[in-house]
Amino acid sequence: MGQAQRRQEFLLKLNDQLSNIDDQYEIMEIAARNVSELLKVDTAGYGEVYQDRGVIIVEREWSWGLITNEGKVEKIDQQASPIIELLKRGQPAIINDVRTDPRLDDPALQAFYSTINARSGFAVPIHKNGRFIAEFYVYSSVPRDWTSDEIALVEDVAERTWLAIEKVRAETKLRETEARFKLIAESLPALVWIVKPNLELTYTNERWVTYSGLPPEGALGHSWTAAIHPDDWARMTEELKPVMANEIPYTTEVRYRSAEGEYRWHIIRAAPVHNAATGEFNGWVGTSVDIHNLKLTEAALRISEERLSLAQRAAGIGVFDWDVPAGKVTWTAEQERLFGLEKGTFGEDFSSWEARVLPKDLEPANRTIAEALARHDPEINLAYRIRRPDGNIRTIDTTALFFYDDKGAPLRMVGVNIDITRYKDAEHRQNLLIRELHHRVKxxxxxxxxxxxxxxxxxxxxxxxxxxxxxxxxxxxxxxxxxxxxxxxxxxxxxxxxxxxxxxxxxxxxxxxxxxxxxxxxxxxxxxxxxxxxxxxxxxxxxxxxxxxxxxxxxxxxxxxxxxxxxxxxxxxxxxxxxxxxxxxxxxxxxxxxxxxxxxxxxxxxxxxxxxxxxxxxxxxxxxxxxxxxxxx
The missing domain is CATH 3.30.565.10 (Histidine kinase-like ATPase, C-terminal domain)
Known part of the structure; x- marks a missing residue:
């Protein structure tokens, strides 16, 4: 059998041994042992280069018939600069005899090789993307002239070893990522899912199975669409057209039917997923969060606000909220109506109110407010007249609460305004009537x-x-x-x-x-x-x-x-x-x-x-x- 055939058989055998291994350290061990036995050398190993740290880390090394699994760290500067330079340039570094190699005449280098009992050896580099990332090396305790076939063999082994290790690392990382994803997905208080570009469900957490009542084998595919309320699905179908066409994020609110037949509101948030390497669109990953109770609360709040607004309108009550430090004021629509204004036209600052108060009443009103704030009064009541845009003069009664910070600085003034013009007129008429009655009686x-x-x-x-x-x-x-x-x-x-x-x-x-x-x-x-x-x-x-x-x-x-x-x-x-x-x-x-x-x-x-x-x-x-x-x- 020729040298080339033996080499090919060796590599095929090595491939078979490495193909089913999912442990990177075991891959290093098998490769080092096989090379050591084939070349009959004392030491063989695989080391990874960390240029930023200036070290080569060897996790597994076959030495003198034994595998060392403690791992060792070698400083790059411990090795001869010419040797390292060859490896950095992508060339094998060959030493036939440490003692006679002029590149190693430094006593420190002689001591280093003596320590590891290496009289001869060579290392082949592995380069990826122009970087020196790993080496496969062999040492012998006696001088030896290394052949080109031996060097080529180790280069093949080094490449196959790196590929196998990277494959295992990628698979391990993927498994860890998937495990973390599933852990997160199962712990989230939401439905978590992944769909293909055609909306076929390929993954869902257990929460969807429990909620929908579908068997695990029937929960995937397109079965999820049947659980959406028909009215929502009709709307969602139209919404999804541009989303699917442009592969963009998507958010909407729909009702899912539960195992008990109840439709509950959920908010859907979906993000597009693309292959990191190819950019190919793979679909969407998303969550569906139950917001049913929030919807009910919002509906109840909306009804309550409508009732309050109607009550305020019926009673002619306007509400305002003055952010004192910011000088911003929020007015309700009824407040604006009291002042004869269109909705949203009052203005957002305190001066908008001042501009509508009659000058004769403005100074006393501002003084009353300032004095109440200075005394840290909890509430205030005052009356003043305003002029509407149509020239009509109305009398407004204000009752408000003050809020202060820990240091006593005013934060907010929240209150209500009531148009008391008719009451003031009635009071005026009553006074006139009393005077008139007095006159008539006389x-x-x-x-x-x-x-x-x-x-x-x-x-x-x-x-x-x-x-x-x-x-x-x-x-x-x-x-x-x-x-x-x-x-x-x-x-x-x-x-x-x-x-x-x-x-x-x-x-x-x-x-x-x-x-x-x-x-x-x-x-x-x-x-x-x-x-x-x-x-x-x-x-x-x-x-x-x-x-x-x-x-x-x-x-x-x-x-x-x-x-x-x-x-x-x-x-x-x-x-x-x-x-x-x-x-x-x-x-x-x-x-x-x-x-x-x-x-x-x-x-x-x-x-x-x-x-x-x-x-x-x-x-x-x-x-x-x-x-x-x-x-x-």
Missing amino acids: NTLATVQAIVGSTARTASSIDEFYQGFVGRIVSLARTHNLLTEDLWQKAALEELVKTELGPYEDEARNRITIEGPHLELPSEAAVPIGMAIHELTTNAAKHGALSTFGGQVEVRWRVEPGEERPMLHFSWVEHGGPRVSTPTRQGFGTRLLQRVLATQLQADVSMNFIEEGLHFSMQMPIPTEPPTFNPDT
């Missing part, structure tokens, strides 16, 4: 006092006084009733007339005639005119047209333009009653009709006592409405 008492005095002066007996006084007070009360129905503002002339004459109308409704436009009289005119109508009615009932069955009363009025104010033309005509004659004395009624109306209302009064009946007429400027209480402002 006037009424003065009127009553005048009635008492005038009635007493014209009455001839207590009974006559009583009858006259009571009738006039009742008339005054009726007029007051009409006025109080309009909050003491106005009374209709028609109502004053009907109130007095109504009881005297017959069933045929042809005894009383009332004609005239609708006319609202201010209270200053309504009281004396009402009293005058009462006196006319009382006189007609006692002595005039209303004292007999066929008597009639015609009351008419009209309004005509005047020089300064409109003029009221009022007439009272009686007929069908007893014959009338001019009275011999002037009573309260006559004085009221002729003097009070003329004095208080600047009226021109005419009274004609003709035989057919009394003719009374009055022309007067209609009083302007006084600036008193108005419920509509």
Whole structure:
């Protein structure tokens, strides 16, 4: 058998021995032992070079018939520089005799080789990507001339050894990586999975099997798509088209059906996976995290927020949150509505609020806030006026809480604003009403006092006084009733007339005639005119047209333009009653009709006592409405 054939058989045998080994150190041991036995050398070994550390580490070495497994570290500078330089250049370093080799004449090198009992030997380098990464070496205790075949054989063995070791290391690293991945995948509180580019499920953790109720053998493939809610799958199908086309990350939320038939919300996060060496797209790795409870909480929170927003809108409550250090303010939509603003247009700083407060109210409001902060007050309440963009002025009431840090510096002011304009207006109207009521009561008492005095002066007996006084007070009360129905503002002339004459109308409704436009009289005119109508009615009932069955009363009025104010033309005509004659004395009624109306209302009064009946007429400027209480402002 020739040398080449023996070499080939040796390499084939070595390949067979190394092919099924998954331990890198055992590979080193087998290679070193086989080379040592074939070349009949004392030592053979495989060492890895760590240039950054300046060492060669030998984990396994066959020496003198034994394998050393403790590993040894040799410093590169312990070996001759020419030897190392050859190996770095990718050339074998051959020593036929240590003692005669001029490259090793350094006593330190002689001592080194003597220590390892090496008289001759050689080393072949392994280079990858231009770097010296390992060597395979043999030593003999006697001088020896190494042949080119021996050197070529060791070079083959070195290459095969490195390939086998790298393969085992890669497989070991892969197994460790997979083990770590599975450990992480099984410990995560989520569904962990890997899918191919066609979405075929190739791996899933045990959590998916438990959740879905699918058997382990049926959990892979495309079965996972059937567990997605149909509505979500229809949406997801469209979402995945660009994701699959562009091999990009993907996030979405879907509902998975559980083993119990319940659909629970999950958030999917998927990342594309590419082959590190080739760049080939391999699919996606991802997780599906159960967010069902979060979804329910979000839905409940959303409903709660909607309720709160509706309640705030119904109550007209705006909410704000002022980040004091940052000077930023957050406003709710209702807050902006209170200020007459569109949503999102209030502004984000404190000055946005200041710009809308009336200048007269801004300084006191800012001072109140500053003083409360200086005192570290927990809360504050203040009121101020704002001007809306449309010019409308509103009164705002603010109630807020303050939050401070450990050193007492203000952090936040959170509060609510309420539009209290109508309450302020009501308070203003109430104050006006009280003042007006005071004024009216004084006037009424003065009127009553005048009635008492005038009635007493014209009455001839207590009974006559009583009858006259009571009738006039009742008339005054009726007029007051009409006025109080309009909050003491106005009374209709028609109502004053009907109130007095109504009881005297017959069933045929042809005894009383009332004609005239609708006319609202201010209270200053309504009281004396009402009293005058009462006196006319009382006189007609006692002595005039209303004292007999066929008597009639015609009351008419009209309004005509005047020089300064409109003029009221009022007439009272009686007929069908007893014959009338001019009275011999002037009573309260006559004085009221002729003097009070003329004095208080600047009226021109005419009274004609003709035989057919009394003719009374009055022309007067209609009083302007006084600036008193108005419920509509």
